[in-house]
Amino acid sequence: xxxxxxxxxxxxxxxxxxxxxxxxxxxxxxxxxxxxxxxxxxxxxxxxxxxxxxxxxxxxxxxxxxxxxxxxxxxxxxxxxxxxxxxxxxxxxxxxxxxxxxxxxxxxxxxxxxxxxxxxxxxxxxxxxxxxxxxxxxxxxxxxxxxxxxxxxxxxxxxxxxxxxxxxxxxxxxxxxxxxxxxxxxxxxxxxxxxxxxxxxxxxxxxxxxxxxxxxxxxxxxxxxxxxxxxxxxxxxxxxx
Amino acid sequence: xxxxxxxxxxxxxxxxxxxxxxxxxxxxxxxxxxxxxxxxxxxxxxxxxxxxxxxxxxxxxxxxxxxxxxxxxxxxxxxxxxxxxxxxxxxxxxxxxxxxxxxxxxxxxxxxxxxxxxxxxxxxxxxxxxxxxxxxxxxxxxxxxxxxxxxxxxxxxxxxxxxxxxxxxxxxxxxxxxxxxxxxxxxxxxxxxxxxxxxxxxxxxxxxxxxxxxxxxxxxxxxxxxxxxxxxxxxxxxxxx
DNA sequence: GAACTCTTGTAAACACCGTTCACTGAAACC
DNA sequence: GGTTTCAGTGAACGGTGTTTACAAGAGTTC
Numbered sequence: 339x340x341x342x343x344x345x346x347x348x349x350x351x352x353x354x355x356x357x358x359x360x361x362x363x364x365x366x367x368x369x370x371x372x373x374x375x376x377x378x379x380x381x382x383x384x385x386x387x388x389x390x391x392x393x394x395x396x397x398x399x400x401x402x403x404x405x406x407x408x409x410x411x412x413x414x415x416x417x418x419x420x421x422x423x424x425x426x427x428x429x430x431x432x433x434x435x436x437x438x439x440x441x442x443x444x445x446x447x448x449x450x451x452x453x454x455x456x457x458x459x460x461x462x463x464x465x466x467x468x469x470x471x472x473x474x475x476x477x478x479x480x481x482x483x484x485x486x487x488x489x490x491x492x493x494x495x496x497x498x499x500x501x502x503x504x505x506x507x508x509x510x511x512x513x514x515x516x517x518x519x520x521x522x523x524x525x526x527x528x529x530x531x532x533x534x535x536x537x538x539x540x541x542x543x544x545x546x547x548x549x550x551x552x553x554x555x556x557x558x559x560x561x562x563x564x565x566x567x568x569x570x571x572x573x574x575x576x577x578x579x
Numbered sequence: 580x581x582x583x584x585x586x587x588x589x590x591x592x593x594x595x596x597x598x599x600x601x602x603x604x605x606x607x608x609x610x611x612x613x614x615x616x617x618x619x620x621x622x623x624x625x626x627x628x629x630x631x632x633x634x635x636x637x638x639x640x641x642x643x644x645x646x647x648x649x650x651x652x653x654x655x656x657x658x659x660x661x662x663x664x665x666x667x668x669x670x671x672x673x674x675x676x677x678x679x680x681x682x683x684x685x686x687x688x689x690x691x692x693x694x695x696x697x698x699x700x701x702x703x704x705x706x707x708x709x710x711x712x713x714x715x716x717x718x719x720x721x722x723x724x725x726x727x728x729x730x731x732x733x734x735x736x737x738x739x740x741x742x743x744x745x746x747x748x749x750x751x752x753x754x755x756x757x758x759x760x761x762x763x764x765x766x767x768x769x770x771x772x773x774x775x776x777x778x779x780x781x782x783x784x785x786x787x788x789x790x791x792x793x794x795x796x797x798x799x800x801x802x803x804x805x806x807x808x809x810x811x812x813x814x815x816x817x818x819x820x
Numbered sequence: 821g822a823a824c825t826c827t828t829g830t831a832a833a834c835a836c837c838g839t840t841c842a843c844t845g846a847a848a849c850c
Numbered sequence: 851g852g853t854t855t856c857a858g859t860g861a862a863c864g865g866t867g868t869t870t871a872c873a874a875g876a877g878t879t880c
Contacts, residue, residue, distance in 0.1 A: 453694030492797040500790040537778020549741035
């Protein structure tokens with residue numbers, strides 16, 4: 339079973355511990371606490387040893403971002419699986435709520451991944467859940483058929499590229515979808531929804547609402563209702579919860 | 580005229596230079612480059628001297644945030660003043676576009692102020708432009724009269740507090756507004772608009788759209804159109820530009 | 821089993837960081 | 851003129867990322 343040599347196993351184990359220590363430091367004390375020396379201290383080794391595993395502190399932080407994205411995707415998939423009804427609307431709602439819940443429970447991770455002006459996040463990394471769900475969503479007939487000509491023509495090219503990404507994401511999971519069902523108008527609305535979802539969650543995590551919100555959850559739910567209505571879900575469907 | 584003593588003048592000048600150097604470092608090389616020693620080097624002094632002006636590195640960063648907010652407010656006011664028409668809709672559009680423009684031109688500043696999980700930003704700091712404009716906006720009759728009962732009851736208390744903030748912000752500038760004109764429904768829509776505006780701008784600055792957007796401006800304009808429509812502006816008014 | 825290479829770690833060093841502290845010299849005050 | 855106030859210095863402490871030379875064990879080859 340274990341084809342790996344003893345050395346490879348040890349190396350993999352150490353690498354796992356490095357990631358784990360880095361993650362713990364981030365969660366406990368924020369980005370600035372994720373220090374090579376602090377990580378090394380947790381493992382009982384010295385800082386230069388870490389250079390056998392990562393080229394630089396920056397590379398280690400990038401790895402940390404990837405790990406966070408993967409973990410978040412797992413969490414969202416789990417929440418999605420816990421949504422028993424087959425209603426796509428309910429599933430969308432569940433994932434959006436799960437995203438907010440995850441961000442509030444992991445503010446440091448959220449800040450690192452979603453609010454750093456660094457290299458563009460590979461779409462596969464964090465977005466696979468969203469992508470897959472968005473693909474199923476706009477493929478389902480529950481979504482109103484927004485006409486393509488609602489969308490400014492300059493956006494066609496970018497949205498068409500996104501369309502391809504979505505169709506690939508959906509087809510990976512076995513489902514194939516007709517080209518015309520997944521039109522640009524629908525895709526445009528998905529992007530608009532991502533703007534609102536991300537906007538609300540980021541504002542809440544960073545405390546940047548223009549006034550102190552004592553109970554942000556119903557405000558989020560309210561936004562979600564409006565979003566699902568705007569995207570074209572019938573009210574009776576979104577009311578299923 | 581200059582009542583200040585020579586020492587006070589020198590001190591004020593040095594403090595100005597400190598802020599300026601800190602800002603330059605942030606813009607040139609990002610948050611992590613804003614170092615006490617780097618600032619001191621720019622001024623030709625030593626790092627401990629900075630402790631005569633700020634209690635700590637963190638306090639200096641807070642000051643930097645305040646300066647950034649003030650500068651951004653100035654920029655937005657300038658763009659607002661450059662909007663000749665008296666149409667509130669055009670003014671809202673102008674400020675929103677100016678906010679995006681400012682954020683894209685100052686990504687490091689934007690990240691520091693709007694995407695750090697630190698103490699809540701005093702509303703007066705960055706929000707005065709938004710607040711004043713939002714106050715005028717919802718006071719104007721162009722905005723559809725959203726009924727209060729559209730708003731979940733749990734939000735009433737928070738929105739009422741925001742209502743008070745808005746009315747104060749508007750009345751500072753001489754305009755008084757009737758209580759019923761500025762109802763909770765309208766305020767709720769202002770908050771929703773802030774979510775979308777912030778969401779789009781942050782996603783663009785941080786490159787977190789789920790696909791590469793080759794030309795984000797029309798996407799923003801499109802979002803803005805939708806936002807202004809949703810908030811209740813008639814199309815012919817928002818079409819004035 | 822001996823000789824060899826590859827890998828993983830160490831220790832020391834360098835330059836940088838925030839922060840503290842004792843000290844200096846000049847400005848301001850009485 | 852003597853005293854106080856205060857901006858600035860230099861040295862120091864412990865922290866950081868990173869490089870370098872070196873040791874020691876694991877795996878391989880003969």
